[in-house]
Amino acid sequence: xxxxxxxxxxxxxxxxxxxxxxxxxxxxxxxxxxxxxxxxxxxxxxxxxxxxxxxxxxxxxxxxxxxxxxxxxxxxxxxxxxxxxxxxxxxxxxxxxxxxxxxxxxxxxxxxxxxxxxxxxxxxxxxxxxxxxxxxxxxxxxxxxxxxxxxxxxxxxxxxxxxxxxxxxxxxxxxxxxxxxxxxxxxxxxxxxxxxxxxxxxxxxxxxxxxxxxxxxxxxxxxxxxxxxxxxxxxxxxxxxxxxxxxxxxxxxxxxxxxxxxxxxxxxxxxxxxxxxxxxxxxxxxxxxxxxxxxxxxxxxxxxxxxxxxxxxxxxxxxxxxxxxxxxxxxxxxxxxxxxxxxxxxxxxxxxxxxxxxxxxxxxxxxxxxxxxxxxxxxxxxxxxxxxxxxxxxxxxxxxxxxxxxxxxxxxxxxxxxxxxxxxxxxxxxxxxxxxxxxxxxxxxxxxxxxxxxxxxxxxxxxxxxxxxxxxxxxxxxxxxxxxxxxxxxxxxxxxxxx
Amino acid sequence: xxxxxxxxxxxxxxxxxxxxxxxxxxxxxxxxxxxxxxxxxxxxxxxxxxxxxxxxxxxxxxxxxxxxxxxxxxxxxxxxxxxxxxxxxxxxxxxxxxxxxxxxxxxxxxxxxxxxxxxxxxxxxxxxxxxxxxxxxxxxxxxxxxxxxxxxxxxxxxxxxxxxxxxxxxxxxxxxxxxxxxxxxxxxxxxxxxxxxxxxxxxxxxxxxxxxxxxxxxxxxxxxxxxxxxxxxxxxxxxxxxxxxxxxxxxxxxxxxxxxxxxxxxxxxxxxxxxxxxxxxxxxxxxxxxxxxxxxxxxxxxxxxxxxxxxxxxxxxxxxxxxxxxxxxxxxxxxxxxxxxxxxxxxxxxxxxxxxxxxxxxxxxxxxxxxxxxxxxxxxxxxxxxxxxxxxxxxxxxxxxxxxxxxxxxxxxxxxxxxxxxxxxxxx
Numbered sequence: 038x039x040x041x042x043x044x045x046x047x048x049x050x051x052x053x054x055x056x057x058x059x060x061x062x063x064x065x066x067x068x069x070x071x072x073x074x075x076x077x078x079x080x081x082x083x084x085x086x087x088x089x090x091x092x093x094x095x096x097x098x099x100x101x102x103x104x105x106x107x108x109x110x111x112x113x114x115x116x117x118x119x120x121x122x123x124x125x126x127x128x129x130x131x132x133x134x135x136x137x138x139x140x141x142x143x144x145x146x147x148x149x150x151x152x153x154x155x156x157x158x159x160x161x162x163x164x165x166x167x168x169x170x171x172x173x174x175x176x177x178x179x180x181x182x183x184x185x186x187x188x189x190x191x192x193x194x195x196x197x198x199x200x201x202x203x204x205x206x207x208x209x210x211x212x213x214x215x216x217x218x219x220x221x222x223x224x225x226x227x228x229x230x231x232x233x234x235x236x237x238x239x240x241x242x243x244x245x246x247x248x249x250x251x252x253x254x255x256x257x258x259x260x261x262x263x264x265x266x267x268x269x270x271x272x273x274x275x276x277x278x279x280x281x282x283x284x285x286x287x288x289x290x291x292x293x294x295x296x297x298x299x300x301x302x303x304x305x306x307x308x309x310x311x312x313x314x315x316x317x318x319x320x321x322x323x324x325x326x327x328x329x330x331x332x333x334x335x336x337x338x339x340x341x342x343x344x345x346x347x348x349x350x351x352x353x354x355x356x357x358x359x360x361x362x363x364x365x366x367x368x369x370x371x372x373x374x375x376x377x378x379x380x381x382x383x384x385x386x387x388x389x390x391x392x393x394x395x396x397x398x399x400x401x402x403x404x405x406x407x408x409x410x411x412x413x414x415x416x417x418x419x420x421x422x423x424x425x426x427x428x429x430x431x432x433x434x435x436x437x438x439x440x441x442x443x444x445x446x447x448x449x450x451x452x453x454x455x456x457x458x459x460x461x462x463x464x465x466x467x468x469x470x471x472x473x474x475x476x477x478x479x480x481x482x483x484x485x486x487x488x489x490x491x492x493x494x495x496x497x498x499x500x501x502x503x504x505x506x507x508x509x510x511x512x513x514x515x516x517x518x519x520x521x522x523x524x525x526x527x528x529x530x531x532x533x534x535x536x
Numbered sequence: 537x538x539x540x541x542x543x544x545x546x547x548x549x550x551x552x553x554x555x556x557x558x559x560x561x562x563x564x565x566x567x568x569x570x571x572x573x574x575x576x577x578x579x580x581x582x583x584x585x586x587x588x589x590x591x592x593x594x595x596x597x598x599x600x601x602x603x604x605x606x607x608x609x610x611x612x613x614x615x616x617x618x619x620x621x622x623x624x625x626x627x628x629x630x631x632x633x634x635x636x637x638x639x640x641x642x643x644x645x646x647x648x649x650x651x652x653x654x655x656x657x658x659x660x661x662x663x664x665x666x667x668x669x670x671x672x673x674x675x676x677x678x679x680x681x682x683x684x685x686x687x688x689x690x691x692x693x694x695x696x697x698x699x700x701x702x703x704x705x706x707x708x709x710x711x712x713x714x715x716x717x718x719x720x721x722x723x724x725x726x727x728x729x730x731x732x733x734x735x736x737x738x739x740x741x742x743x744x745x746x747x748x749x750x751x752x753x754x755x756x757x758x759x760x761x762x763x764x765x766x767x768x769x770x771x772x773x774x775x776x777x778x779x780x781x782x783x784x785x786x787x788x789x790x791x792x793x794x795x796x797x798x799x800x801x802x803x804x805x806x807x808x809x810x811x812x813x814x815x816x817x818x819x820x821x822x823x824x825x826x827x828x829x830x831x832x833x834x835x836x837x838x839x840x841x842x843x844x845x846x847x848x849x850x851x852x853x854x855x856x857x858x859x860x861x862x863x864x865x866x867x868x869x870x871x872x873x874x875x876x877x878x879x880x881x882x883x884x885x886x887x888x889x890x891x892x893x894x895x896x897x898x899x900x901x902x903x904x905x906x907x908x909x910x911x912x913x914x915x916x917x918x919x920x921x922x923x924x925x926x927x928x929x930x931x932x933x934x935x936x937x938x939x940x941x942x943x944x945x946x947x948x949x950x951x952x953x954x955x956x957x958x959x960x961x962x963x964x
Contacts, residue, residue: 231883411717433773434731444742496756
């Protein structure tokens, strides 16, 4: 049976007042359970996680905002039982590219597991900020899985995840020697006689200096020559690893960004080039600008870019310190609701809000939904990574597909989707009437009903209440009938698209 | 080995055998309560005789124009520099170039376009491209699609500026359509443009008994009758679009005259453009992409990877031409790519980023022929080892705008550019 709390009574009182004065009730329904709209901890959670869950709200309120950020910046101290269990089922993902390919011949499921692991880890890892950094660097050092699927799995493990909150120089060196990158941007075939400039150009334009970072076409050519012979060895077991082939290296003198690379050197040429790039002030500014755009605003505040770049330079490329600077800055605090959720952000935020059980057979629905939304993980073909800013994602087709996913997914509670289990009653507490149900659902999905306008609440209660009266007692049958779509409407709402 | 294409078909299987019995699909789901959504005659202002529909095709990655329209007449200047990937001189065989004018020939994989050439509807502009020297894909694409090479400050795409500067108005959500999950850079800007993946799938899904209430609620949450921001404006576009598409009677589309589009994203995209043009829903410009042209390695010669790309391109264009025969006097198709590739093949039997390229134009208002100023492949005329750009790609586009699309505001579409007409097109 429904227990009426004092709060409920207040709401009902408020509704009576509505009938008389047409004001007041809204504030009451908005002020019910949930995290208040102005609470800075909600903003931090909505950017430092892939979407706040009830447990995150409890934790940040217990720890305090700063300690929470510190905790998330130290993923190595955070146990991650769900992900560990998940990974233990797919042990070959810890193997070499060759082992992964061998497995792929036996079992074509491996192809959906690559995007699936991205979704699963984002949604269920306790190391939420770490997973966001993995996403950031996956875009930054983009390698589509297409032809290099096995190598990309190794790259994700050995390059991106190993250094996501570590040192940028280490990350850059690891990426430059990653077979996935060497194959994708053709450095593996670059030889003195015919240097291939693909990687040489992108390592400056996209990975370090930025396109306005002060390099010339001559620099592109010189860097390509410096990196000749950086290739992939087919070792005895065929695993494939970085190898410097001195027989195809260009030993002549080179000039790169004002530095002279003396003649007669081998692998040292490339190592010096990467050092020059890793420590270049343009790199600090470019990385700072990209991080600020991702974590703060599509219009990154110049002041914050400069101070984050200074932190980056001053800490010799310490990503953790740079992130700490950004996340504790006043510009970050002032950027509430300014980032549009990219498709994968949207999907994962939905999964975190609903906390469904996902088994193996859940893959196709989620993976192909993301493809329809234009963001199939590891499937962006140009080297610049999926776009970050809202403008690239705000389009008619993407919005319709979002609505359809939002409206369809909650029907997992009715068994619509293979291998997805969902108990909506555990997410949205039962309610006595339409108004309460809307309030409960809004708290669960948006954090608080305060994010809904009065018109929004009227629309949603009208959807739930067949007679149009928000306070008519709601039968259990009617509640069960309306709840999945009500949740879907909140997931489809404009409020849920921003964070 | 499995690839994403096979996965795609698995998804289609999932859809067919999955939950379609539960997920309602209604062709009349647009709520009748919204008066602005009546199919309006103002959308149909693109009646033949007024202006062409433009189909702008972007070949992403930098097409190797020298192996698409082969300058076999250059002899050793071409053949010596491409020892493994050159296309043999025309000799009538299936793996040789197809002669056009004694100097240039089509790649054999473009054979379907020879019929279009013979019909007088194919123009080829060699040595075309952007005057900006960048060999970055992203810069080159952005410059080309924005229409202001070298200027990063331009926010909108050239097609979008064309729509804004045109003397006529057209409120159809299909005025500008980008085929794909996202709209192309050329279409971005203040004039609304629609990203469209699939005509048949473009509708709200959910429980049949709730569709009307769901539509009404979402429309209200996004305040679509008085959109206050970009997101609600997009929402409003979704509703208009769903409404119009639901009224297109020919969802099961059969191309005319036995035209067979390739079953590729490009082929399906072109077919949907044809469908929209025939449905007369107000389409003025469509952008279609075809990717994969960044052939740094193993690009092949008369056969192989590059040949497959060309085959998709050629079959798609030819199918569109056949299907659209009755409409072609009012359609112009133009292809472009961010840059061409170097003359020399590289050590990986591929080609690296170059500059000048070949553009194609197809339509009723064209006289077939080779256009532009061909300066050859002599090392003295090359631009950094690549074919030089001797025709600004905007020379082609501005002639289309003026003669076929009825917009002479070139200074607004391509600010800072002065025109050099090539006389490829007849004025309407």
